[in-house]
Amino acid sequence: MRGATHARWAACAAAVALAATACGDDGGGDSGGGGDGSGIVSSSWGDPQNPLEPANTNEVQGGKVLDMLFRGLKRYDAKTGKANDMLAEKIETSDSQNFTVTVKSGWKFSNGEAVDAKSFVDAWNYGASLKNNQKNAYFFGYIDGYDKTHPEDGSKQTADTLSGLKVTGPNTFTVKLNQKFSTFPDTLGYAAFSPLPQAFFDDHAAWLNKPVGNGPYTIDSYAKGSVMKMREWVQYPGEDKAQNGGVDLKVYTDNNTAYTDLMAGNLDLVDDVPASQLKNAKSDLGDRYINTPAGIIQTLAFPFYDKAWDKDGMEKVRTGLSRAIDREQITETIFQKTRTPASDWTSPVLGEAGGFKEGLCGDACEYDPDEAKKLIEEGGGLPGGQVKISYNADTGSHKEWVDAVCNSVNNALDNDKACVGNPIGTFADFRNQITQSKMSGPFRAGWQMDYPLIQNFLQPLYYTNASSNDGKWTSAEFDKLVNEANAETDQAKAVDLFQQAEEVLRDDMGAIPLWYQNGSAGYSQRVSNVALNQFSVPVYNEIKVS
Amino acid sequence: MGRYVIRRLLQMIPVFFGATLLIFLMVNVMGDPIAGLCGDRQCDPATATQLRKEFGLDKPLWQQYATYMGNVFTGDFGTAFNGQEVTELMASAFPVTIRLTIVAILFEIVIGITLGVVTGLRRGRPVDTGVLLVTLVVISVPTFVTGLLLQLLLGVEWGWISPSVSPEAPFDELIVPGLVLASVSLAYVTRLTRTSIAENRRADYVRTAVAKGLPRRRVITRHLLRNSLIPVVTFIGTDIGALMGGAIVTERIFNIHGVGFQLYQGILRQNTQTVVGFVTVLVLVFLVANLLVDLLYAVLDPRIRYA
Numbered sequence: 103m104r105g106a107t108h109a110r111w112a113a114c115a116a117a118v119a120l121a122a123t124a125c126g127d128d129g130g131g132d133s134g135g136g137g138d139g140s141g142i143v144s145s146s147w148g149d150p151q152n153p154l155e156p157a158n159t160n161e162v163q164g165g166k167v168l169d170m171l172f173r174g175l176k177r178y179d180a181k182t183g184k185a186n187d188m189l190a191e192k193i194e195t196s197d198s199q200n201f202t203v204t205v206k207s208g209w210k211f212s213n214g215e216a217v218d219a220k221s222f223v224d225a226w227n228y229g230a231s232l233k234n235n236q237k238n239a240y241f242f243g244y245i246d247g248y249d250k251t252h253p254e255d256g257s258k259q260t261a262d263t264l265s266g267l268k269v270t271g272p273n274t275f276t277v278k279l280n281q282k283f284s285t286f287p288d289t290l291g292y293a294a295f296s297p298l299p300q301a302f303f304d305d306h307a308a309w310l311n312k313p314v315g316n317g318p319y320t321i322d323s324y325a326k327g328s329v330m331k332m333r334e335w336v337q338y339p340g341e342d343k344a345q346n347g348g349v350d351l352k353v354y355t356d357n358n359t360a361y362t363d364l365m366a367g368n369l370d371l372v373d374d375v376p377a378s379q380l381k382n383a384k385s386d387l388g389d390r391y392i393n394t395p396a397g398i399i400q401t402l403a404f405p406f407y408d409k410a411w412d413k414d415g416m417e418k419v420r421t422g423l424s425r426a427i428d429r430e431q432i433t434e435t436i437f438q439k440t441r442t443p444a445s446d447w448t449s450p451v452l453g454e455a456g457g458f459k460e461g462l463c464g465d466a467c468e469y470d471p472d473e474a475k476k477l478i479e480e481g482g483g484l485p486g487g488q489v490k491i492s493y494n495a496d497t498g499s500h501k502e503w504v505d506a507v508c509n510s511v512n513n514a515l516d517n518d519k520a521c522v523g524n525p526i527g528t529f530a531d532f533r534n535q536i537t538q539s540k541m542s543g544p545f546r547a548g549w550q551m552d553y554p555l556i557q558n559f560l561q562p563l564y565y566t567n568a569s570s571n572d573g574k575w576t577s578a579e580f581d582k583l584v585n586e587a588n589a590e591t592d593q594a595k596a597v598d599l600f601q602q603a604e605e606v607l608r609d610d611m612g613a614i615p616l617w618y619q620n621g622s623a624g625y626s627q628r629v630s631n632v633a634l635n636q637f638s639v640p641v642y643n644e645i646k647v648s
Numbered sequence: 649m650g651r652y653v654i655r656r657l658l659q660m661i662p663v664f665f666g667a668t669l670l671i672f673l674m675v676n677v678m679g680d681p682i683a684g685l686c687g688d689r690q691c692d693p694a695t696a697t698q699l700r701k702e703f704g705l706d707k708p709l710w711q712q713y714a715t716y717m718g719n720v721f722t723g724d725f726g727t728a729f730n731g732q733e734v735t736e737l738m739a740s741a742f743p744v745t746i747r748l749t750i751v752a753i754l755f756e757i758v759i760g761i762t763l764g765v766v767t768g769l770r771r772g773r774p775v776d777t778g779v780l781l782v783t784l785v786v787i788s789v790p791t792f793v794t795g796l797l798l799q800l801l802l803g804v805e806w807g808w809i810s811p812s813v814s815p816e817a818p819f820d821e822l823i824v825p826g827l828v829l830a831s832v833s834l835a836y837v838t839r840l841t842r843t844s845i846a847e848n849r850r851a852d853y854v855r856t857a858v859a860k861g862l863p864r865r866r867v868i869t870r871h872l873l874r875n876s877l878i879p880v881v882t883f884i885g886t887d888i889g890a891l892m893g894g895a896i897v898t899e900r901i902f903n904i905h906g907v908g909f910q911l912y913q914g915i916l917r918q919n920t921q922t923v924v925g926f927v928t929v930l931v932l933v934f935l936v937a938n939l940l941v942d943l944l945y946a947v948l949d950p951r952i953r954y955a
Contacts, residue, residue, distance in 0.1 A: 149913060151685065153731035160687050232694055235702065237685065240692050256694040310731060326732055327740060328815035328905050354812070355912070359799075359903045362811045366804045496916055530684030530918040537683055537690050548688045562689070570689040 141347030141647040145371040146360035156296040157229030157236040168293040171315035176291035180635040183554035185288040198284040201277040211299040219275040221297035238294040246278040282589035318344045375622040380438040396638035397551035398619035403573035405541040410485035418481030420611035426474035426514035444615035448559040451636040457556025471514035492545040494532035495525035575612035681918035726921035734925040745906035751826025764841020783835035795828040795901040812903035825902040844876035885941030889934030
């Protein structure tokens with residue numbers, strides 16, 4: 103067995119040689135992360151959970167890409183949140199139910215295909231069809247014929263296309279809704295309503311590997327799970343051209359590492375400052391730390407399917423719990439002011455005109471331990487003498503704030519055991535228990551808006567049997583007001599009706615609003631003009647590289 | 649020898665099936681993965697049913713397992729929720745982790761064994777005490793502390809290395825992560841070698857070799873070291889599997905898109921196909937490494953024969 107010893111020495115020699123050359127190369131590693139070519143922004147990214155299709159992307163990581171890759175009929179102003187016409191020449195209606203859409207001519211996909219009425223109608227039909235498994239299919243639920251292409255009970259679909267959509271000319275199509283919905287045009291800025299080129303339908307697999315859109319960027323290369331290189335599309339016909347040469351989206355295993363890379367000068371933009379670094383971010387980055395409101399609200403939902411939480415007098419207990427939570431202190435100490443105590447059920451990004459009304463919750467959201475205790479006693483006490491707040495323990499560091507909320511409640515009630523956290527191992531299991539109506543006490547509920555409309559903060563969450571009404575709260579009065587608001591063509595009146603509905607929700611305390619969430623980001627000295635929009639996604643096309 | 653290898657290979661079969669079945673059961677106990685796919689909102693029931701059908705989640709568990717194992721033998725590890733083939737994920741993740749493991753193992757062999765020999769021959773001297781102390785510190789400090797500290801010092805403060813590894817993950821960028829990953833095992837290898845050398849130094853055959861007048865270098869490498877390496881080789885062999893699977897912490901810290909990252913994502917998203925697929929391959933790696941270790945015994949000590 104002579105050979106073995108020789109082999110071992112050979113291996114050692116190789117190792118030494120390797121270590122030596124490698125040590126010599128170390129200096130080169132520094133330049134690797136920076137810009138290759140001029141004007142490229144490098145940005146942190148997370149691995150998208152779903153395939154990148156407009157109607158199938160429902161989380162922020164995939165949403166970032168769609169925001170760069172597509173332009174729809176409308177686009178939300180990054181500052182005001184107003185839905186402005188983008189590809190839409192005009193959207194007309196006389197009855198809030200039948201709409202005629204005219205698409206601007208001259209727009210193209212980056213593969214040369216023209217964007218016309220058909221690009222939209224085909225894309226929407228694809229998104230709504232059950233057989234395509236699109237997770238955002240419910241966006242098309244207001245369009246007539248949705249129940250045929252997407253039967254609620256999962257039975258065989260009887261149509262492949264939405265009967266409410268008709269192409270009436272090269273650049274015009276009509277939309278018939280199944281109910282009055284005056285703000286429908288304002289929802290069309292959401293990515294799910296993006297147009298799709300014929301190439302998408304001809305070779306779906308190839309398109310998924312390298313999506314083609316009509317936005318200011320094109321995908322240069324996409325190594326799944328590690329990096330996507332987006333480059334400026336020079337022939338982009340829109341006015342919001344990219345101000346930089348491109349964006350490299352780098353997948354990070356951990357946002358702490360991304361932050362470290364930003365500190366070391368290897369990365370230009372981190373759009374999710376890790377919670378553990380919030381304390382340092384201001385001193386580390388100075389003006390280059392962004393902390394702006396996003397359209398996200400966190401609430402505590404109640405299981406109204408559980409008799410114990412739904413009986414008479416419980417509204418007092420729910421209101422009492424709300425008053426027992428010291429929102430001010432929790433947002434300051436745990437979230438370092440990246441969240442704002444909530445005083446209504448919407449978000450400040452809507453603005454006054456859009457339906458945000460500070461203080462709508464009134465006393466019910468104000469911290470008052472004595473009053474809280476009184477209310478809970480009047481209402482018959484906590485069901486079973488104790489509340490358990492459920493949350494998923496795997497992501498998002500929910501444990502900290504749930505424990506803080508419980509502490510606050512316990513202090514108010516002078517009872518160490520009045521409130522405890524109930525961690526659930528994985529997010530999937532947490533959602534599982536919610537959808538199967540297995541919650542026995544309040545549970546964390548977060549809502550990230552789909553589009554900046556007050557309707558989006560109320561209807562999907564609190565309307566009877568709505569898609570995200572996880573607590574199954576129901577109120578005929580609320581439903582009636584929402585319907586009226588949707589039918590109202592005058593926006594100010596519609597907003598007023600929605601706020602009346604919100605007051606109904608308040609008086610019954612259908613869910614406790616906790617706080618509005620901010621988007622936080624940090625960027626390097628190489629780049630400027632960085633901002634987050636209301637979806638807490640950076641406005642990539644406006645970033646300038648020095 | 650041939651019969652021994654065959655017998656060992658046959659033993660692998662029940663281990664392989666048992667391990668995969670266990671993982672399959674464990675991942676499935678965690679609940680319905682589709683529920684988590686739609687974010688904080690509920691998937692609409694029709695789409696959820698459709699997805700469940702597509703991923704075969706509507707069938708009873710035993711049937712899912714049978715179908716899965718059937719597919720595995722044709723090289724089909726299924727599809728992850730983001731539409732990527734699991735084999736595609738493996739093709740991108742395994743080479744990176746293998747490179748990282750190679751770096752780590754080389755550190756263990758080169759530094760660990762060298763230090764072990766040096767201290768074993770100089771028992772009780774200052775060098776020995778010093779190394780013992782250092783290894784004690786290394787063993788007692790958790791990997792993520794070492795990793796984050798090195799990242800902060802070498803990457804941010806001094807700028808010697810890039811704090812994160814690029815997607816291509818070439819060997820030179822893996823040196824520091826490899827050292828971090830190897831650190832604890834490296835300390836064990838040092839201590840194992842040291843004890844073994846110190847023990848065998850008084851053995852008859854070493855005394856004979858010295859008495860024959862063989863040069864010191866030859867006595868140490870051919871006689872002393874070769875016999876002392878058996879426990880060390882066992883340890884390093886089993887460590888290969890442990891390093892590959894246990895790289896989650898190191899890979900997260902240094903942003904390495906390897907097996908650990910994919911496994912972590914798979915568990916977080918409760919993606920049965922990804923988790924079971926990767927673990928299956930890891931089990932195979934572990935089994936093969938163990939077989940190789942056993943075969944190496946005969947190389948190191950010719951007295952060991954396999955019937």
